[in-house]
Amino acid sequence: MERTQLLELATKYGSPLYVYDTDIIASQFNRLTTAFSGVKNLKLNYAVKALSNVNILQFFKNLGAGLDTVSIQEVQLSLTTGIDPKRIIYTPNGVSLQEIEEVAKLGVQINIDNLSILELFGQKHPEIPVCVRINPHIMAGGNSKISVGHIDSKFGISIHQVPHIKRVVENTKMNINGIHMHTGSDILDIDTFLRATDILFDVAKQFDNIDFIDFGSGFKVPYKPNDISTDIEQLGIQLKERFNEFCTEYGKDITLMFEPGKFLVSEAGYFLAKVNVVKQTTSTVFAHVDSGFNHLVRPMMYDAYHHITNISNPEGRDRYYSVVGYICETDTFASNRRIAEISEEDVLCFHNAGAYCFSMASNYNSRYLPAEVMVVDGKDYLIRKRQTIQDILHNQEMVKLPKKETKQTVSA
Template identity: 70%
Template sequence: MQSKDLVHLAQQYGSPLYVYDAEKIKSQYNRLSKAFSKVNKLRINYAMKALSNVAILQLLREMGSGLDTVSIQEVMLGLHAGYEPDKIFYTPNGVSLEEIEEVNAMGVQINIDNLSILEQFGTKYPNVPVCIRINPHVMAGGNANISVGHIDSKFGISVHQLPHLVRIVENTKMNIVGIHMHTGSDILDIEVFLYAAEILFDAAKSFKNLEFLDFGSGFKVPYKKDDIETDIEELGKKLSKRFNAFCTEYGKELTLIFEPGKFLVSEAGFFLAKVNVVKQTTSTVFAGIDSGFNHLIRPMLYGSQHHIENISNPKGKERFYSVVGYICETDTFANNRRISEIKEGDILCFRNAGAYCFSMASNYNSRYKPAEVLWMNGEGHLIRAHETFEDLMKNQIPLPTAVNAE
């Protein structure tokens, strides 16, 4: 997409605004598929927590993607978007047995990540195909909040508890069809990923009737010029060769599953915000925008850096700005960042806004959530309208008049 297209969309739909480039999503999906083309059975399940708009789900469904879900609500959205139940993978954490039973009744693939629920579920439903999430105890990921495979993580069943796990499976005679792991997001070193894969291969040998191995995802995408990213092509060569060799050793052709979220949608997303005020202090020039961490929390939550450009003045002389929001709290998107000269009314564009941006938005300070637009075939398609005051009040219930009068 070009800057002029984004400016036009901001003028057409107002700001703040999320825009997603359909072609970038498609190219990332095809890139991953191509990297693992030497694996006979490959399945890509989009991790919809990254961006769960139904139109995005439909776009990926048309490309052949399955879904990785983490809640019953995400399962319901997937079904609403037209996915068949057998294309939906459900990997919850810390949920009740009752929710898992409810999801099981919908016919989707269940993935269980703790011994207690595994034993309870296996006792009641020994014939249901179940996947098990293993914690490989491998530290990976760009931030402590998104590193989920280390020894202190709440996610998965410790690989050191494998004997206990196997005993539960034998006692309940439950049907284990897959083994799963996810080490974390923003993986820089593919050797770490391959090391964790070997732990998964070893764990898989304890189960005789597997149909698939799920390697999670966590592939890093570039957030700035010359930034490091996961070498998908190199990983494809090395892991495909090792996976095919394992299938031969196992005596059965298994399906290799990935569940990318950020990799598919991050670079496709643009967040557009209008500059409300340019404020000069004794040491800093602030550019205050018509948004805040209620719409884009990642810089405050993870310390992530989103490239910011002034698309209203892309060729202007660069100056140093601190970009801040309108929330009644410190909500800083960038400190002393070089950006083309900013004037009030300009539109700033935040790159890499496709993953974990709108999906983590809130109504903090009673602000409305932004609209979302899908850029496809050279046109913008509104896929979520701006919220209104009616949306804010929809589920609120005022006190009865008589009580209020007292």
């Protein structure tokens, strides 16, 4: 998006503000479908957790995507779009059998990632097809907190426990209709990804009624100018050839699934924050913005890099700033970053703010959640109002506390 348009949106809707460009979302979606166009049955399930505004979910539904969910609440949000429940897959971690049963009643595809729940569910509901999440024991991802396929991960059923899965299936007569994995996020090396897919093929061969294989996602996107990213086109060439060979060997055209989130929405998002104060210390120039890790926690939680530009003064002389927030703890977005000269009231743009940004925001320090705007064909739509104090108080109950008498000691 042009900086002038972003500035207009900041003026119109105030700051801080999240803005999403749907042209970029559609472009990324089309890029993935094109990369795997040689596969007969391809299904892309957007990972709702990345950005869960219902308008974004509806946009993906209209593109033809399914939805990947991790909680019953995400399933319920997805259903508000009118999507067919069969186009939703539910992949929780560590939830109760009761929640899984409640989701199963809604008609979505269930994906189970531990043996005990698999056996319990199979005993009670053998008629409901189930996908199983496999842990391939591969370390992959750009940060240890988002690497979920290694041997010590809490996610998935170990590849060494496949005989246990088969025994559960034999005892319960349940139907395993899909095999799933997700090794992590920000995977750059496609050889690592392909190694994990070979493991998944070997697992899938051991089940007779597979309808799909879900390879997760975790594709890396560029975070700064000239940054490197996953070569989706090359991955498509190599993986679709292996997948088609597997289908021939399996004797059935099954569906190839992915569950991209960050790849589809990260670059489409912009976070706009106004500079409150420029503060010079003995060694550092701080640019304090009207936000904090309550709105954008990724830099503090994952050491994530967000490119920051001064859209109010793009031609200004470059200087070095530490961009920080207004929270009562250290909330540093960028340290000693080269940015065009910043003054109070300037608007800074944080790029790659579409994935795991608003969806991880909170009301810490009782600060309001920001507004969200979606841009479709050049027209802006407010898709979430900025919070008010009434929103924060909405579910709080003011109780009448009994008065307590206190004893006061009077000194002699």
